[in-house]
Amino acid sequence: MNADRKIRIGSGLGFYGDSWQPVRASIERGEVGYIGSDHLAELTLAILQKDRARDPSLGYARDMLPMLAELYPLGRDRGVKFMLNAGGLNPQGGAAALAESFRKLGLHAKIAVVTGDSVLERIDELIAAGETLAHLDTGAEISSVRERMVFASAYLGARPMAEALARGADIVLTGRVADAALFLAPLVHEFKWGWDDYGKLAQGLTVGHLLECSGQASGGNFGGDWQSVPDIAHIGYPIAEVSADGTAIITKPPGTGGLVSFDTVRQQLLYEVHDPRNYFSPDVVLDMSTLKLDDLGDNRVEIKGASGKPRPDKLKIVGGFHDGYMGEASLAYSWPDALKKAKATASIVQTLLVERRVKYDELHVEYIGHNALFGAIAESDASENLNEVFLRMAIRSQDKRVAEGFRRNFPWLALSGPPFVTGGGIQGTTELIGIWPTLVRRELVETWVKIEMIEV
Amino acid sequence: MKVRLNRIAHARSGDKGDRADIGLFAYDAATYAVLKREVTAERVARHFQGVATGAVERFDLDNVWALKFVLNAALQGGGSRSLRIDNLGKTMGAALLRMEIDAPENLPRLSARSAD
Numbered sequence: 259m260n261a262d263r264k265i266r267i268g269s270g271l272g273f274y275g276d277s278w279q280p281v282r283a284s285i286e287r288g289e290v291g292y293i294g295s296d297h298l299a300e301l302t303l304a305i306l307q308k309d310r311a312r313d314p315s316l317g318y319a320r321d322m323l324p325m326l327a328e329l330y331p332l333g334r335d336r337g338v339k340f341m342l343n344a345g346g347l348n349p350q351g352g353a354a355a356l357a358e359s360f361r362k363l364g365l366h367a368k369i370a371v372v373t374g375d376s377v378l379e380r381i382d383e384l385i386a387a388g389e390t391l392a393h394l395d396t397g398a399e400i401s402s403v404r405e406r407m408v409f410a411s412a413y414l415g416a417r418p419m420a421e422a423l424a425r426g427a428d429i430v431l432t433g434r435v436a437d438a439a440l441f442l443a444p445l446v447h448e449f450k451w452g453w454d455d456y457g458k459l460a461q462g463l464t465v466g467h468l469l470e471c472s473g474q475a476s477g478g479n480f481g482g483d484w485q486s487v488p489d490i491a492h493i494g495y496p497i498a499e500v501s502a503d504g505t506a507i508i509t510k511p512p513g514t515g516g517l518v519s520f521d522t523v524r525q526q527l528l529y530e531v532h533d534p535r536n537y538f539s540p541d542v543v544l545d546m547s548t549l550k551l552d553d554l555g556d557n558r559v560e561i562k563g564a565s566g567k568p569r570p571d572k573l574k575i576v577g578g579f580h581d582g583y584m585g586e587a588s589l590a591y592s593w594p595d596a597l598k599k600a601k602a603t604a605s606i607v608q609t610l611l612v613e614r615r616v617k618y619d620e621l622h623v624e625y626i627g628h629n630a631l632f633g634a635i636a637e638s639d640a641s642e643n644l645n646e647v648f649l650r651m652a653i654r655s656q657d658k659r660v661a662e663g664f665r666r667n668f669p670w671l672a673l674s675g676p677p678f679v680t681g682g683g684i685q686g687t688t689e690l691i692g693i694w695p696t697l698v699r700r701e702l703v704e705t706w707v708k709i710e711m712i713e714v
Numbered sequence: 715m716k717v718r719l720n721r722i723a724h725a726r727s728g729d730k731g732d733r734a735d736i737g738l739f740a741y742d743a744a745t746y747a748v749l750k751r752e753v754t755a756e757r758v759a760r761h762f763q764g765v766a767t768g769a770v771e772r773f774d775l776d777n778v779w780a781l782k783f784v785l786n787a788a789l790q791g792g793g794s795r796s797l798r799i800d801n802l803g804k805t806m807g808a809a810l811l812r813m814e815i816d817a818p819e820n821l822p823r824l825s826a827r828s829a830d
Contacts, residue, residue, distance in 0.1 A: 300730065301794040301802075395731065395786070474726075481807050482724030482739070521724065521739065524778045528737035530728040532784055534775050549777055576731075581795045622790075622797035631805040633798070634764025635812065652797035691794040693731050 263502065265448045267441050267465070268511075269495035270295025270342065271321070272472030274302050278325045280473070280495040280514070285333045288497045288511035291448075293329070294440035296470045297322065297344040303434065304578045304691035306346040307408045318352030319344035323359050326429065330365060334428075341419060341440040345433045347409055349373050353431050353712055360714040367714050370422030372432040374707035377575060377698070378410040387702055391575070394695040403579040403694060410577035410694070412703045415540030415569070416462075417453065419443035422709050434576070436539045438466025441498070449502045456566030459542035461504030464549065464564045467537070468508055468526050469496050475526040476510045476557075477517035482525070489515025505562045507554070520553035523561075527551075536567075538574070540700070543567040572697040573704075581692035582619060585664030586652040588626070589671060590681035597641045599676035600625050600649035606675065607651060607667050616663075620654040648681070654690065661687045715819050720811035722823045723749060727807030734766060734788035734803035736810050738781045742822045746779035752815040758783050761813045765806075783810070 268284035270293045271277075284290050297319035310317030322344035330340065345352040353371040360367060377384060381404070384391060391400040411434035420443040422430045430443070442462040445451065451458045468475045475496040477487035494514025499507040510518050527546065531537045534546040545565035552560040591599040604623045611621070626648035629636035653664045665685070672679060719725075719738070722745045727736040738753065740746035759770040768786025775782065789803055790796040800806075817824070 301792070304794040395733075479726065479804075480724075481726045481811070521741075524739060524780060525724070525726040525737060527778065528739075528775065528780055528782050529726055530730055530735045531782070532730060532733070532735060533771075533773050534782055535773065547775060547777060551778060578794065581791075584797055586797075620790075620797060624799060626799070630799045632765075632809050632812075635762065635809045637812075650799065654795075654797055693792040693794060695731050 265445060265500050266290045266497055267292045267294060267444060267469065267500065268497045269469045269472045270340070271297055271325070272470065272474065273297065273299050274305065274319045274321060276472055278329060280493055281329055282332060283494055283511040283514050284497055285329065285336065285338055287513060290338060290497055292444040293333070293338060293340050294466065294469060295340065295342040295344065296437045296440060297342065298346060298434060300576060300693065303347055303409050303411060307578060307691070308689065310347055315351050317348035318346040318355070322352065323355060326356065327359055327363055330367065330429070339423065339427070339444070340429045341443060342430070343432045343435050343437070343440060345371065345431045347376060347411070347433065349431055349433045356431065357712055357714045365714065367428040368426055369429045369431060369712045369714065370425065370427035371710045371712065372414065372418045372422060372430065372707065373710070374703065375411045375414050375432070375434040376409070377412055377703060378407060381407065381410060384698055384702055389698050389702065391696045391698070394697060400694070400696070403692065406579040406581070407694070408578050408580055408691065410575055412573045412575045412698060413540055414707060415439050416443035416446055417541070418707050418709055420447040423447040425709070425711060427711065437470040438463050438539060439541060441466030441469050442541060445500055453541070456542050456568060457564065458504040460544045460564035460566030461506065461562070463539050463542055463544045464546070464561055465498045465500055465506045467531070468523060469498055471526060471529065473516060474529065475508060475518070475523055477522050480522050480525060482521050487517045491515060504564070505560065508559045508561060509557055518557040518559055520551055520559060523559045524551060538570055540573055541569050543570060571700060573700045575696050575698050577694035577696065578691040579694055581690045582654050582656040583658045583661035584652050584654055584688040584690050585661035586650065586685045587665045587668040588648050588650040589668060589679055590646060590648050591676065592646050592678040593644065596644045596647040597625060597628055599679070600647045602676050603649055603671055604651060606671070610667055616660060617657065618653045618655040618660055622652045624650050626650055658687065715817060716814045717817040717824065718811065719753070719813050719815065722817065722821055723811065725807035725811050727803050727805070729789055729793055729802045732787055732789050732792045734785040734806045736783045736785070736807050738783065738810060740779040743779060745821050745823065748817050748821065749781055750774060752817070753781060753813070755783070758810065761810070762788070
């Protein structure tokens with residue numbers, strides 16, 4: 259192998275519903291060989307579960323269909339391959355829909371489908387095999403939520419995806435996998451890294467972690483001097499240029515907006531990692547404390563020095579269980595006394611809930627324009643003279659009728675409540691999903707992992 | 715002098731289950747040393763009283779001048795069951811940047827600001 263050979267991987271989506279327009283520049287001008295697309299935030303499976311409950315053929319991230327219809331032809335002549343976890347709760351259903359879409363468009367591709375992450379149907383079997391599946395943080399027993407579980411998926415690693423690439427896949431579609439593994443897999447495949455070469459795997463995982471949130475490593479959602487980020491309208495998603503030893507340059511396509519700098523890259527480095535010395539993935543445990551970030555200028559940041567520790571014996575499962583319903587409503591109050599009036603209305607509604615003996619688990623009141631985002635930390639300096647305040651109230655109840663009936667406490671207040679009120683945004687009722695993180699011995703999941711190839 | 719963190723640091727926040735996860739970044743080594751001294755887990759827990767009910771953990775990353783704070787029991791049970799608009803704690807980084815600490819006047823960012 260040519261030691262100077264570099265693999266370029268670009269970010270796809272960072273969540274279900276993200277924009278793929280910036281990916282065009284990565285393909286057309288970024289010389290990428292791979293796009294890794296992360297459609298599954300932690301709570302996305304809760305959204306997909308609701309889809310699947312309505313229609314069993316659904317349960318995958320449907321945005322991948324128009325995305326690949328547009329991007330796959332663009333990348334085909336350049337040999338660009340796509341790694342996506344858009345299969346969600348139903349990778350096979352997603353692959354079937356994708357194949358159907360490609361046939362209609364006259365597109366040809368080898369699609370690999372990775373399954374085996376979903377363990378909902380195997381919970382009893384896992385318990386019988388000695389797993390408690392207790393809540394990872396609280397230690398609570400799974401029996402408390404067992405009957406209400408609506409999904410449970412293990413985070414798979416890069417291995418089945420690398421194998422799918424070795425079998426010639428153009429598109430690798432998975433369900434739940436570690437987000438960063440979408441990017442680690444092509445590197446292992448291309449550079450033939452060993453699964454025990456933890457230093458290189460740690461570098462690859464770092465690259466994946468930096469790229470899994472689309473624009474967040476190229477100046478998006480930059481919680482520093484955000485006004486210094488140029489031309490966000492045409493932001494370029496990050497691209498990693500990786501060498502065989504794992505050293506990587508994070509950059510973005512030429513002629514795009516955004517900013518790749520020491521500051522924007524390190525913000526993403528620490529994003530949602532908990533302990534940066536022990537960032538767990540199915541393939542390697544990453545220690546970020548030895549990393550060296552070098553801002554080379556011109557939107558190029560070099561990353562090297564990651565340390566890796568052996569992969570864990572257990573995989574993480576995240577399950578979701580039905581946890582009641584939310585009913586919500588809002589009303590808008592103008593100056594004068596905007597906040598006072600909104601507070602008075604909240605108090606009126608609370609009085610009625612008590613008098614009518616409405617049973618609920620929790621009532622949440624927030625004043626948009628004053629404290630909806632900061633809650634108890636909000637300062638009240640300016641609250642006397644606010645132009646306007648939205649009152650938003652939300653109730654949680656195990657009883658769907660209570661959640662649905664909650665909004666009926668509001669319309670009458672337009673004519674009979676405090677003055678200068680408008681914009682009664684009466685929202686619907688939302689099913690709430692509690693999250694159940696737990697661990698499982700990896701062999702109890704990995705023996706069930708399958709790769710299926712579909713040729714269109 | 716009393717300084718709000720947003721004058722000398724930047725931040726990003728997100729979620730993991732019921733935890734809020736906040737990265738706090740110094741622009742320079744001198745400020746990083748001040749952050750390490752002043753922005754303790756205990757102070758952050760006090761700052762978020764009424765928002766996060768669990769313990770606060772701090773992890774230091776000297777190589778990138780960053781402190782990572784993990785706020786347990788901070789999201790009403792997690793994003794898909796929270797009743798809040800900011801169910802994912804995306805703005806909690808900003809809430810941390812509002813915290814005031816004692817800092818020497820000669821920190822690079824402070825003297826640069828006063829010069830313009």
